[in-house]
Amino acid sequence: LAGGGRCIAGLGVSGPQIVEGWYGQPWGRPYYWLKDYIEIMRKIWRREEGLTHDGKQLKLPYTGEDGLGVGKPLKSILHMNPELPIYIGSGNEATVRLTGEVADGWLPLGFMPGTMDEYKPWLEEGFKRAGNGKGWHNFEIQARVFVDVDEDVKASIDRLKPREALYIGGMGHKDKNFHKDMFIRRGFKEQADRIQELYLSGHKEEAIATVPDEWIDARGLMGPPARIKERFRAWEDSGANSLTVSPAQDAAVDLMAELARLNPPRG
Numbered sequence: 630l631a632g633g634g635r636c637i638a639g640l641g642v643s644g645p646q647i648v649e650g651w652y653g654q655p656w657g658r659p660y661y662w663l664k665d666y667i668e669i670m671r672k673i674w675r676r677e678e679g680l681t682h683d684g685k686q687l688k689l690p691y692t693g694e695d696g697l698g699v700g701k702p703l704k705s706i707l708h709m710n711p712e713l714p715i716y717i718g719s720g721n722e723a724t725v726r727l728t729g730e731v732a733d734g735w736l737p738l739g740f741m742p743g744t745m746d747e748y749k750p751w752l753e754e755g756f757k758r759a760g761n762g763k764g765w766h767n768f769e770i771q772a773r774v775f776v777d778v779d780e781d782v783k784a785s786i787d788r789l790k791p792r793e794a795l796y797i798g799g800m801g802h803k804d805k806n807f808h809k810d811m812f813i814r815r816g817f818k819e820q821a822d823r824i825q826e827l828y829l830s831g832h833k834e835e836a837i838a839t840v841p842d843e844w845i846d847a848r849g850l851m852g853p854p855a856r857i858k859e860r861f862r863a864w865e866d867s868g869a870n871s872l873t874v875s876p877a878q879d880a881a882v883d884l885m886a887e888l889a890r891l892n893p894p895r896g
Contacts, residue, residue, distance in 0.1 A: 639736055640667065641718035644801040660723050661685040667715055667731050675711040679704050716771060720811050722751050729755020734769030736873070739811035741772075741847045745868030747814075772869035775849030777877035778857065778884055785851035786842050788877060793845065794837040797821055798828025817841060849875075854884055861888055 642648075642663055645656035665684030672680055679702025682689040690700030717728040720738025728735045729752035737748065756763045777785035796808040803825065812821045820841055827836035850857040850864070864872065876882045 637714045637716050637734065638670065639716045639718060641736075642724065644807060645805050646802045658686060660727055662687070663717070663724070664727060664731060667717075670715065671711075673705050674709055674713060676704055676708070678702070714769070716769070720807060725751040726755045726758070729753065729763075729768070730758045731755075733767075734771055736771055736773070737869075738807065739815065740770075740867070740869065742863035742867040744815075749868075769871060770869045771871040771873055772864070772867065773873045773875060774864060775845075775851075775875045775877070776857065776881040776885055777849065777851050778854060778880040779851075780853050782846075782852035782856065783842070785877070786845045789845050789849060789851075790837045790840040791833075793840045793848075794824055794828060794833065797840070798824040798826075798836045803829060812844070815844070815847075817844060820844075857884060858888065 640663065642659035643652075648654055648656050648659075661684065665682065665687040668684065669680070669682050669687060669689065672682065680689055681702045690702060692698070692700070714733035715731075716734035716736050717724065717732040718736040718738060719725050719728050725735070725737075725748055735752070740748075752768070756765075756768070775789055777788055779785040797806070797812050798809070800806055800808050806825070809821050809825060820839055824836045824839050827833070827839060845851065850860055872885075874882070874885045876885065
């Protein structure tokens with residue numbers, strides 16, 4: 630099940646508005662929620678014994694006072710790849726360190742060429758905590774890049790602005806929005822506050838118009854094929870060793886497939 634190197638398990642902490650509003654769980658300490666969750670997943674996949682876990686956030690079997698006290702360690706009936714790679718989607722210091730420590734790969738929030746120096750010491754601290762020779766040689770960074778092929782660069786940029794306005798302005802609670810925090814860390818505090826103010830007050834079109842062109846252009850590969858091919862070089866040298874491509878049209882898929890053949894992975 631889910632073997633042969635064709636799948637990964639991608640995890641993240643979400644945000645307090647969704648965790649408490651949709652899942653009905655306290656936000657608590659997301660660092661330990663995620664760490665416990667990953668340890669439990671790996672125990673399930675390895676099927677070495679009945680499942681037990683004594684973590685800071687999760688304990689199995691359940692022993693709380695409101696339980697019946699009849700829980701027992703169980704073993705999954707499914708046989709699968711016990712080493713299925715786990716990637717964590719993260720962007721702040723604590724969870725990026727955790728990613729380096731316990732995950733096989735990283736799905737970075739807000740990653741773009743020129744940002745690796747910010748994350749490098751956090752990941753290396755995680756490698757150090759993990760021990761066992763973990764390092765850059767056995768860790769994957771899979772960045773996301775938006776690709777829009779159009780002779781009109783401005784048209785390409787404008788097509789991505791509604792998504793960015795949603796995430797910066799309306800994703801999560803006003804005081805706890807990780808996407809807005811990332812935007813601020815990239816130097817756009819004034820625009821971040823304005824986008825959120827406009828979006829939450831119902832002025833979505835104005836919020837969209839406030840998203841800076843340079844932010845979109847840095848986040849993706851926009852414009853004619855020749856421009857995209859030239860700017861792709863920066864992504865090759867960004868520190869990521871794989872990309873998740875979010876294409877705006879079939880032409881973007883075809884172009885990135887061409888680039889993948891012309892530019893095999895380095896290293």
